[in-house]
Amino acid sequence: MSTTAASPYRRTHTCGALRPADVGRSVLLCGWVNSYRDHGNLIFVDLRDRFGITQLVFDREDGAHEVQELADRLRNEDVISVSGKVRIRVGGPNPKLATGEVEVVVGALHILNKTVAPPFLPDDLSALPNEELRLTHRYLDLRRPRMQQILGLRHRVTKIARDYFDENGFLEIETPVLYKSTPEGAREFLVPSRLQPGEWYALPQSPQLFKQILMIAGCDRYLQICRCFRDEDPRADRQAEFSQIDLEMSFVQREDVMAMMEGFARRLWKEALGIEVPPIRRMSYREALETYGIDRPDLRYGLPIADISEIARKADFKVFQDALIKGADRPRFSSKRGVVKALRVPGGAEKLTRKITDGYTEWAKTFGAGGVAVVKLTPAGFETGIAKFIEPLRAELTAALSLQPGDTALFVADVYSVATKTMGELRQKVARDMGLVPEWGKAWEFLWVIDFPMFEKNKDTGKWVASHHPFTAPRHDQQAAFVAAPESDEDVIESMVSAGYDLVLNGSEIAGGSVRIHDPAVQSKVFSLLGLTPQQAQEKFSFLLDALKFGAPPHGGIAFGLDRLIMHLAGTENIRDVIAFPKTQTGADLMTHAPGPVTSAQLRDLHVASTWTPPAKK
RNA sequence: GGGGCGGUAGCUCAAUUGGUUAGAGUACCGGACUGUCGAUCCGGUGGUUGCGGGUUCGAGUCCCGUCCGCCUCGCCA
Numbered sequence: 001m002s003t004t005a006a007s008p009y010r011r012t013h014t015c016g017a018l019r020p021a022d023v024g025r026s027v028l029l030c031g032w033v034n035s036y037r038d039h040g041n042l043i044f045v046d047l048r049d050r051f052g053i054t055q056l057v058f059d060r061e062d063g064a065h066e067v068q069e070l071a072d073r074l075r076n077e078d079v080i081s082v083s084g085k086v087r088i089r090v091g092g093p094n095p096k097l098a099t100g101e102v103e104v105v106v107g108a109l110h111i112l113n114k115t116v117a118p119p120f121l122p123d124d125l126s127a128l129p130n131e132e133l134r135l136t137h138r139y140l141d142l143r144r145p146r147m148q149q150i151l152g153l154r155h156r157v158t159k160i161a162r163d164y165f166d167e168n169g170f171l172e173i174e175t176p177v178l179y180k181s182t183p184e185g186a187r188e189f190l191v192p193s194r195l196q197p198g199e200w201y202a203l204p205q206s207p208q209l210f211k212q213i214l215m216i217a218g219c220d221r222y223l224q225i226c227r228c229f230r231d232e233d234p235r236a237d238r239q240a241e242f243s244q245i246d247l248e249m250s251f252v253q254r255e256d257v258m259a260m261m262e263g264f265a266r267r268l269w270k271e272a273l274g275i276e277v278p279p280i281r282r283m284s285y286r287e288a289l290e291t292y293g294i295d296r297p298d299l300r301y302g303l304p305i306a307d308i309s310e311i312a313r314k315a316d317f318k319v320f321q322d323a324l325i326k327g328a329d330r331p332r333f334s335s336k337r338g339v340v341k342a343l344r345v346p347g348g349a350e351k352l353t354r355k356i357t358d359g360y361t362e363w364a365k366t367f368g369a370g371g372v373a374v375v376k377l378t379p380a381g382f383e384t385g386i387a388k389f390i391e392p393l394r395a396e397l398t399a400a401l402s403l404q405p406g407d408t409a410l411f412v413a414d415v416y417s418v419a420t421k422t423m424g425e426l427r428q429k430v431a432r433d434m435g436l437v438p439e440w441g442k443a444w445e446f447l448w449v450i451d452f453p454m455f456e457k458n459k460d461t462g463k464w465v466a467s468h469h470p471f472t473a474p475r476h477d478q479q480a481a482f483v484a485a486p487e488s489d490e491d492v493i494e495s496m497v498s499a500g501y502d503l504v505l506n507g508s509e510i511a512g513g514s515v516r517i518h519d520p521a522v523q524s525k526v527f528s529l530l531g532l533t534p535q536q537a538q539e540k541f542s543f544l545l546d547a548l549k550f551g552a553p554p555h556g557g558i559a560f561g562l563d564r565l566i567m568h569l570a571g572t573e574n575i576r577d578v579i580a581f582p583k584t585q586t587g588a589d590l591m592t593h594a595p596g597p598v599t600s601a602q603l604r605d606l607h608v609a610s611t612w613t614p615p616a617k618k
Numbered sequence: 619g620g621g622g623c624g625g626u627a628g629c630u631c632a633a634u635u636g637g638u639u640a641g642a643g644u645a646c647c648g649g650a651c652u653g654u655c656g657a658u659c660c661g662g663u664g665g666u667u668g669c670g671g672g673u674u675c676g677a678g679u680c681c682c683g684u685c686c687g688c689c690u691c692g693c694c695a
Contacts, residue, residue: 035656042652055655076645091653100655117646120629125656126644127630132687185695205695232694240694366621366691469695530695574688584687 008081008110016052018099022086027104029054030081030112032143033074034123043071047082050148055089055103056082063106070109076121077140079113082106122147131576135590138581150570150578153272157566158225160271161245164264170223170247175210177203177227182540184470184530186230189240192606203229206559208469209544211248212516215555216547222248225562234585237508237564237575241583245565248557253476254499254515257556258448261503261511264560265446272569277446280503284451286333293341293424295452298507299445301436305341305423311396312340312413317389319373323413331491335417335457343423344401345430348408349376356433357385357408360426364412369422373411377403386411417459428507440571447504451475454482454496455529464493464529468500471544472514473522473556475499483522487529499556510565513558520548 012027034048041060046053058071074080084106094100120129122143128134134141141147162172181188181202191201204210206228214222224246231240249257262280269275288297291304312320326338345352352374361371374385377398382391390397401409410430412422431437454474455464466472474482475497485492499515517523523545527537538545566578576582583589603609 037654037657038651039654039657040651042654044654044657046655057653059652061652089653089655091655094655096655117628119645121645123656129629130625130687132625133629135687182695187693208695230694233692235694236689238694368691466695471695585689586686588686590687 008083008112011081014051015047015049015054016098018054018086018102018104020088020101023088023102025086026083027086028081028083029056029104031079033076033078033080035076036074038072041068043068043074045071045074047080048143052098054099055094055097056084057090057103057105058109059105067106067109070111071106074111075115075117077115077118077143078111079115081110081112083108132584132590135576135582135584138591142580147577150566150572151580153570154562154566154578156272157268157562157569158245160268161223161225161264161560164267165221165223165247168221168260168263170221171219172223172225173214173219174224175204175207175214175226179204182209184466186232189229189231192608194605194607197607205230206244207246208471209541211246211557212471212544212555213547215248215250215516216550216552218553220250222246222557234575234583234587236573237567239563239575239579239583240587242575243562245560245562246557247559248555250553250555252515252554252556254450254501254556257513257515257558258501261513261558261560265503268565268569269444273441275444277444280446280448282448282450285449285453286451288449289420289424293420293422293427294507295449296502296504296507296509297447297449298428298431298437299447300438300443300506301431303343303345303427303431303436305343305427306401307339308342308397308400308411309339311393311400312411315390315393317386319370319386320389320411320413323415323419326415333416335415335459337416338414339416339419340411340413341419341423342397342401343410343427343430344403345408345410345434346404347406348430348434349378349406351434352408352430354384357410360410360429363429364422364426367422367425368418369412369414371412372422372426373413375409375411377405377407377409379405443506445506449502449504450500451497452500452502453494454498454526455493457494463531466526466530468498468512468514470526470530471516471523473499473517476515479519479522483525487525493529501558503558503560505568508564508568509561510568511558511560513556515554515556518548518552518554520545523548 009030010028011030013029015029015031018027029047031047031049034046034053037044043058045056045058047056058068060068082104084104086102086104089101089103118140119133119137120140122140124144124146142151178191178201181190181200186205188202188205191203193199193201207224207226211222226244226246227241228244229241234240249260266277269277283297285295288295290307291297293305309324313324320340323338323340327334327336328338330337357372357374364372375382375387375390376384382394397403397409403409410426412419412426414422452467454467454472456467457463458465473479476499478497482496485496487493501513502509503511517526524534524537532540563575563578567573567575570578572578581589581591588594
């Protein structure tokens with residue numbers, strides 16, 4: 001490509017810029033051939049870049065012969081530059097395009113990069129190719145306007161975050177990616193040290209301790225848009241490598257952090273979608289679990305869950321009795337205590353067919369429940385399913401559940417933890433089956449969930465684990481009681497409520513945080529309850545315990561899951577849609593082929609030997 | 619680690635109960651065409667049905683194994 005005085009790449013406009021006001025101008029555009037319509041002596045080319053599409057016209061009558069010959073060979077996704085004159089479209093406007101009133105009559109054409117036939121065309125009209133192919137040719141996939149829009153949205157969100165928190169006195173500070181292993185919590189990615197044989201770094205699950213240290217360092221308010229790593233199996237909304245909008249504030253209680261975040265959410269929705277977020281309501285963890293069976297309730301529909309254990313106790317029905325006998329001596333919300341949970345489905349008698357409700361039982365087993373009992377209310381009484389067992393209790397149940405003729409009631413009987421979880425999942429499934437979930441953009445149900453328990457018992461080991469993380473403080477009004485609480489008294493420990501908070505949107509957790517412990521005595525007690533000896537605590541977290549002794553301000557913070565946030569704002573169900581270069585279910589990057597092998601010399605440098613031997617072939 | 623769904627032309631899909639030479643649209647190649655805009659019209663190339671084994675007179679279709687992708691349970695302080 002010869003470049004004379006004028007570079008053939010020096011654009012005067014983008015492909016989304018030209019308007020009738022530009023008519024008569026000589027312009028130079030660069031971009032990709034989005035489509036071409038070849039009429040022989042008249043050729044139309046839609047030229048595309050990130051900013052839009054502009055129609056080019058090659059006309060043999062008033063164009064040079066060589067240009068026409070060149071244009072005749074143009075194919076989708078060729079990269080070209082053209083110069084020519086803007087004019088009003090001769091064939092009438094195209095209302096689908098922002099530039100649809102004008103066209104560029106091309107005088108000169110440079111083919112900057114001729115493409116081979118691409119495996120798929122990056123348009124939003126045709127059916128998406130399978131995801132494997134999209135990920136393999138990510139550079140093609142990202143050319144699609146929809147993907148460009150999401151990339152742009154993500155950029156705007158992080159910009160708004162930086163602006164908002166800057167205006168509120170936050171300092172953006174980077175923290176290490178090569179960190180130290182803290183094996184509590186998620187499985188970690190490890191990095192061997194070359195300079196210290198046998199020693200390892202870990203990639204951070206979050207910058208949690210660094211941001212606390214920054215508060216102790218007097219930074220007052222910290223922000224970071226940071227990458228976090230958790231080596232766990234992915235889900236539709238979860239990747240091993242993900243991003244957080246992470247922040248921490250000094251001299252605050254939970255109200256201050258929540259207010260700051262609420263302001264951010266309000267600003268985001270306003271600027272990104274033009275939507276006003278009303279004051280965000282709050283709900284205790286206990287209420288969320290009791291009424292919705294989950295700690296992140298989706299409030300876009302009703303379907304509250306009821307505990308009907310006391311009524312069910314009177315039923316001559318073995319499934320109920322067997323469940324209720326379990327842990328009967330345990331306190332009310334003990335995870336081991338048997339309960340019967342019920343869900344009223346208004347109008348379910350007609351919509352929830354036998355086939356659907358039969359499916360619920362199979363599906364409930366994946367959550368460890370025995371099944372789902374079903375009954376329909378007709379004017380004549382209960383019908384189908386377990387009707388004969390509970391008909392004597394019809395009056396009580398109808399009152400307790402506000403049942404109307406035409407409703408279906410679903411029951412799960414099991415120990416509290418299983419029944420609650422199963423019912424919570426069932427509620428969401430029923431909402432989908434009943435068509436109660438609004439389509440994207442129609443409802444934004446924000447919710448703060450607060451008053452989480454400090455600790456939960458691990459069901460396998462029987463040990464206490466921190467519900468949030470070990471640096472979460474007890475709720476403001478419980479600090480003294482916590483320090484005084486005898487470690488051996490399970491009921492007291494289980495009743496301790498933390499100063500944590502989760503921000504939930506439409507049933508998905510988009511942010512979570514807490515006020516942190518800033519008192520070394522409290523921190524030591526937490527470590528002790530978690531089963532760490534003072535020596536172990538010292539080994540793992542000496543830097544934090546030390547720092548807490550050198551003048552630690554009260555502080556708290558929160559982290560927004562950036563990827564999930566973008567999913568909500570973009571209206572996609574798939575986290576890979578909001579990450580430029582995502583990984584597959586098996587942690588592979590199909591474009592770069594990571595992970596891949598390394599040489600034995602590399603391993604030797606790192607003082608590492610692989611124990612992996614490929615399975616023998618035949 | 620468990621469960622489910624999928625893999626057929628470059629791409630998106632079809633192929634009856636296991637039965638002829640595996641089809642269509644699109645892309646690609648060639649041709650026609652001066653106002654299209656997902657241009658149109660005519661013609662053409664293109665297939666190890668993911669891979670390996672098995673059952674069968676006969677396998678895209680059934681069985682076993684395996685690879686890849688997706689969803690999910692466990693897991694995700």
